[in-house]
Every structure is written in structure tokens, then in C-alpha cells.
Amino acid sequence: MVVLILGICFFMPPLAHIFQVDRMLFGIPATLVYLFAIWALLIIVTARLAPRMRNGDTDRNTDV
């Protein structure tokens, strides 16, 4: 859930505006680097959380 909110924040204005700069990072436009980096980060965090989601999920099923 937190990941989602963070993701929305990072990909939406105004936060994304900050990175709309005309600079290059490793020879690649900074905005592009920024977007893909955040994206990869989100995937990694979710992959880490996935097993827990699965387990927490079964717990929740039994008690509600």
C-alpha cells in the first residue's frame, strides 16, 4: 500500500517536475534515468514484499 502511494507520488506531478531537467546522467537524460530507476526500485521492493503478501494473506483469510 505504501509502495503504491510512493509510486504515485514519484510518477506524478509535482514531484516528477523536479526531475524534468536538461541534464545528462551517464550520458542519458536525467528524467529518463529517474523514471526507470524509480520503476526498478518499485519492482525490487514489491518482489521483496511478495512472499510476505502471500503469507499475510492466508492469515487474513482465516481470521476474517
Added chain:
Amino acid sequence: MSSSLDIVLFLCLAYVVALFVIAFLVDRSASRGQFDWLRSPVVYTLSISVYCTSWTFYGAVGSAARNGLEFITIYLGPTLVFIGWWWLLRKLVRIGREHRITSIADLISSRYGKSPSLAVLVTVIAVVATTPYIALQLQSVTRSYEAISGGGTIDPTFTAFTIAAGMALFTILFGTRNLDANERHHGVVAAIASTAIVKLVALLAVGIFVVWGAGGLADVFKDVPTEVIYGGEEIFGPRWITIMFLSATAIICLPRQFQVTVVENVDERHLATASWLFPAYLFGMSLFIVPIAIVGLKTLPGANPDLYVLTLPLAAGRDDLALLAFLGGFSSATSMVIVAAIAVSTMVSNHIVMPVALRFMSAGREVSGDVRRLLLTSRRISIAAVLGLGFLYFQLSGGSDALAAIGLIAFVGVAQFLPSLLGGIFWRGATRAGALTGLLIGFFLWAYTLFLPSFGGDFLLSASVLENGPWGVLALRPQGLFGLNDMDPLVHAVVWSVGLNALAFLIVSVLTEAKPLEKLQGAQFVNIFRNLGGQTANIQTGNVTSDDLFILAQRILGTEPARQLFEEMAKAQGNSDHLPHPTEAVINRLERELAGSVGAASAHAMVGRIAGAIPVGMTELIDIADETQRLMETSRALSEKSEELERAAEQLREANDRLRRLDAQKDAFLTQVSHELRTPMTSIRSFANILLSEETIGPDERGKFVEIIHDESLRLTRLLDEILDVSHLEAGSQNIPLSPLNLNDEIAGAEKSVQAFMRDAGVRLHHDLQAGPVSIWGNSDRLRQVLINILGNAVKYNRATVPEITISSHEADRTVLIDIIDNGGGISRMDAGTVFEKFARGENSRNAKGAGLGLPISRAIMRAMGGDLTVVFNADETSFFRIALVPASQDQPVETLPDTDNVVTLTGE
């Protein structure tokens, strides 16, 4: 490049054949129950990638070349949904499974009281939104084919038609093989998953080639104006947000996405894997889009940017890579078209064809024949029709230029489902009227502001209407409603259609009252994780018969599955009979099974018509969710209690019967006893009377009389002793002490006591003591008493001219048996039932002496020793007495239960 033309054709063909083979093999192994690798979350995730169509494959690069980074939103939306909205997807999947949902139309109609009108509306929107999308795929394949084959040699119409026909064939073959309970298509899913890999590999290969062919990333981006990358001044503007929202919506609402994500899901836990793996897939798909676009812009100015993926390798002379890219695009198009056709055709046949067929059926149900076949046929025709429509659209539109535009139009179309869908599964107050109004308004506005204007004034809306509004009313201009003139057309359309849709949905829902069935379904959808069984208590059992239900099930599910289903349900009811009772549970189960084939609304209508269609009354369903739950529990508790009561009453009745029988026996016994006692008493009294009154009797006579009185008194005493004995034995109050005895010793001892008597009667005695000197539990005195009694009877009642008696012994299962067989034929079957009753004598002994208590006493003794005494009949109707004893190797026995049958018939001996 005509030499490569053959190769292209050959490759396409080989590729399609490979898809067929995969689908066929998987279908076959699935039907054999080998699901293991199909159940892998990776296959599931790859099948979701049907999201990446040829629009993604070719169009994303084109979009990046035209609008810069904007293309990325198409992937970020779904990424956010899979990362964060795990609970939404999981809820959808759970609902889909519990309620046997077959499509998004089915879900929405099912949620709002299984409404047929909603189902039809959703189906229509889906068809209208999907048709251009399919056309788009046809177009991209045709164009890429033109590009790779050098163009101009083949009529594009022919190419498009061939492709459409081929896809229709594949879809019909593997999409409508069976009416599976859940509309799952394992073969198709496997084929889609393999195309997903081809897509990704192809795009990555082209990307790597392009980037490193151009000298690395740094060189690619050198001297590139930022406008190209950003695609305008403000990339993170309203359009950015809108497209992100649309793509997030599409990943849920697109009929084909719903099909692979929800309907084809075999395990909820796969979502956990997909939640990161699918975003990762999208990540890989978009990694090289921007570099490819930039290199394309630099090296191939003037070429169609939509085809850079193909033309860049071609320009570099890498035909092999171009072929791979072509196959990737072909895969994307194929998978999208196949899944979309399956999803949409399911909706069309379930929600449009079936209701019509139902009406037709009601005219004469017998005439209709096999609904199952009708359903499959209608689905096949629907597939052909959907693809045909796509082809027609492709022909009519003449190939609109920007591929991405058509895709986005479809996205906005299906986004109209969102308010009803989300409201339906999270808000219990949502009503059918609200959903219907919202969808209608949204659909109309979408068509008016986006879909029809996309024809550029050629279709329904003329160019002047687009420019100046209908009847010259500027406020109604399709792309500038109510003065919103300066907006991007896409944003404008989304704001108006989705916005008003949601608003109408909310307002009408609040204002209208839901019908009971809607409330019930709503409560079950919203509280899907709290409900245990997804029960839909909605049809009263009324006057339905199992036969009718069975016939219906046979028609839809096929004879064999229907028979299995009903057998299972009958078994669950504890009913060995062929058909189960038409209880509410049975009807609901059947409805759910049917819903898996024909959709909830149709299933409800069918079962409803047979059951007499009485929806539950208002009174039972006030504030349904918790109420129903509680009611269900209460009624279950009640029925358990009443069952318990019934059981208790049954036991009481049995006990009462037994008591009454015992009472009658006691009366009979008393009558017998008084009768038996009366005979000696009478003679004693009369002789005593004579002695008292007659003075003239001589001493001889007097002595004789006194002797008679003495004898009779002795007989009386003996009788009373026996009566006391038998009643004590039967009451169990007389404990017989048991000890291990040698069987042969006991038999010999008993023989000795009757030796003289037997010799007088001229009886010949034989032995057949197979059991030998085995040790048994018993009481020596009592056991001998029984043996003597039976041997005595055998001598007394034997009417053979040369009486013979055989004593045999053998061991049987945990018992030792002694048979006493005489050649007199034994007692008759009629007597066998009564000899163990007190005072009863066999026919042969009508005039014999004795009170008739010998056998009852013997039996009581044997039972007190844990054994038994029975009459055994041979096959030739002769009989003998059998004594059963417990061997000392066993534990010391307790008393044998009194109500065992004492007449046994041997069959083989």
C-alpha cells in the same frame, strides 16, 4: 527483397503451427489432469502480458518519436496497479472464482442482481471498444508485412483477411473446445505465454542491436534536443496523469485483461508473483523504446516511426533481426486478437445469444434440443463475427495513422466499466439503476467526444458538427463540451465520460433502492473474504423437480458432467437415489455451475424459469449481508437441534416398543407359569381333598395318594427352582464364575451322566472332536447342565428306529463350537423360532414331561458364559443344536447380548 518474402511467409506459418502444437499439447495434458507446470505463476504472469499488443510493440516507439516520454505512462499505470492494488486484484480473482464469473460483463451483471440489461450494455461497449483495437492489430501486422516484404507486391486487404481468418480458426479451435466450468482455456494460455517470451526477446534484441550498433547509450543521446525526449514543454501534465489513469484502468477493465487475470487464474497466490514479475516484464518491454525512437529519428527521417522496430534492422541489412522483430509484432497481435476474441465472444454468446435462445426455448423447451451445442456454435459464430467486424473496421477506416490513438480510444471506452466495477465490489450501496445510468452516460459521452470524432467527420458526426457543435451550438461541440475548449481531446473525453459516469453512478445509486437480489449479491461481492461459500440464496425451491433441473443441466453441461454433478450432490445429501432433492443448496450449486458456462444472468434466468422464479421476499433480506450470515447460522443451528430432537424421539420410540414387547412377554410368562403351576396344584389339592373327606379309603390307597401328593410337590418345587433359575439368569443377577476348562473333559463328564439313559434308549454315540482338548472359558457344573439337557432332548425326542447322536467340536473364528447332531432330523423350522421361549415345547414333545424351561435356561447359561446356543439348519432342512464357547486364549468374556438371533441357516456345509 522478394527472396525473403518466402522466408517470411514460411516463418509465419511455422510460428502459427508451433502455437497450434503448443495449444494442442497443453490442452491434451490438461484434460489428463497434468496441470503442474501450467499452474506456475510465471505462466500466469506471461499470459497477462497479452496487455502488450502490437500497439506496444510498434506503436510505443512511434509514440516515443512523436510525443516523447508519454508512452511510458502506458506501462506505469499497470505497474502501479500490480504493485499496489494487490487487494483489488485479489478481490476480483476471488469473486471470479466463487461466483464462476466468465467475463467482465458477467461480473457487473452478476453484482447488480444478475441483470440481463446490464450484461447486454457492457457487452455492447466491449464489442464497440474492442473492434477498432482488433482492426489496429490487423493493420499493424499488414503494415509490418508490407515493410518486411518490400511492399506493394501483395494486396494488404488480402493479407489482413488471411490473418483475420487464421486467427479466427485458431480461436475457434482452442477457445471453444469445451464449455469448461470456469471458461478456462489452458491451451490458449500456454500459447499466449510463449508468444510473450517471443515479444520480449525480439524487442530486447532489436534494442540492444540498435543501441550498440549506434555506438552505445551515450552516443544515442548525444545532441538530442530535450523536446524530443520530453515531447513538449510539459510532460508531467494533465495528459500524463490521464493516460496513467487510463492504462491503470485498462489493465483491470479490458475484456482480454479480465479474461487472463481473473477468469484464467488458477491460483490466487500467483498474483503475489505477478505483482512484481509483470511490472518487471513491462520494464523490459519499455527499456529500449526511447533509444530506438531516437536512433530511428536520426537515421531514417521521414519513415513511419511506428515501424522503426522493423525498419532499423532492415536498413542496417540485418534481415534475421528484422524477421525476429516481425515475429515479435506478429506474436503481439496474435495473442491480443485471440484473447480478445475469446473474451468478447463469451460475452456475446452468454449475454446476447443465450437470452434470445432462452426466449425461443420458452416457446417449446422440448424442441430446443441441445443447448450446449447451441452455445458452442453461437460462441464460434461470435468469434468469427468479432474478427469480421475488426476486419471490416480496418477496411473502412483505411488505416488511421497513429496507432496509439486507437488504442487510447479503446482504453477510454473500457474505462467506463470502472465506476460500476469498483463501486460494485467495494460499496454495498451501489445499485443496478446507478450502474446502468452511469454506463449509459459514460458510453454515450465516450462515443460522442472521442470515438465518433476519431473518424474525422466521416461517420455519424459530420465535420461541421465537430467544428461548430450540433445545430451550431458551440457548447455542445464534441471536443469542447460546455466550453472546455482548450483541452487535449483525450483528457477532455476522459474528464467528461468517466467523470459524469461516476457521478451519475453515485447519485442514482444513492437515490434508488436496490432489489433484494442485488443487495444479496452486493453484500456477497463486497464481503467476499468474509463469506465462506459464496452462497447465492436467491431462488425459492417452490415447485421445482429434480428431473427438470437434471434435464437443464444435461443440456448445458453435457450428459456425463451433469450426471456426475447430480450424483455428487445426491451423495452429499446422503441420498443413494439417482437424483438429489431439489433443495435450495442444490439449486444454487447448479446455478453456479451453469453460470460457469453461460454467465450468471442466463443461468439465473434458466434456473429461475424452471424453479418458478420467485425471488426472495423483502422481509427476509433487510440489511442482507450480516443478516443473511446470521440467519444462515441460526437456521443451521436450528436444523441441527431439530435433528437431534428427532433422533432422541426415535430412540424413545424404540425403547417404548421394546418395553411393550417385554411387558407382553412378561404377561405371557406369568400366564404360562400359573398354568404350569396349576396342574400339579390341582392334583395335590384334589388328592388332599379326597384324603380329608373320604373316611372309607383303605390304607393302601391312602399311601398311594400321599405318594402322588409328594411327587407332585417335588415337581412343583423343581418347577419353581427352574423358574427362579431362568429369571435370575436372564436378569443377569446370578453371576456364574468362569474358569478355563478342558472341552473334552466337559463333554466326557456330561456323557457319563446320561450314559445309562442313552443305553436304555439304545442310542449309538459318535464323536468327531476336531477341536481336541482345547481350553475354554466356562463353569463346569453349568456347562455340563447344558450338555446334559441337549443330549437328553436328543435322546428323548429322537424318533428314528436306530437313534444315533454325533458330538462334534471344531474351532471357528474366536469361538469353539460343539454341535450335537442326531439322526432324528432335529426340530422343524417352525419350532425353531419358539423352542427358546419359556414353556414352549417342540411338536414332538407335545406329550412329554418337563416344564419346557430346559432350552431357555440352557441358552441363558451359555450367554452368561459369553457363548451362545443356537439351532442350525442344514441345506436339507434338518437341524441340530450348536453350542458356542469362548476359548481361554481370549480375554474372559462378558455376557452375550440378549437380542441375537438364535436360528442360523447354513448354506455350504
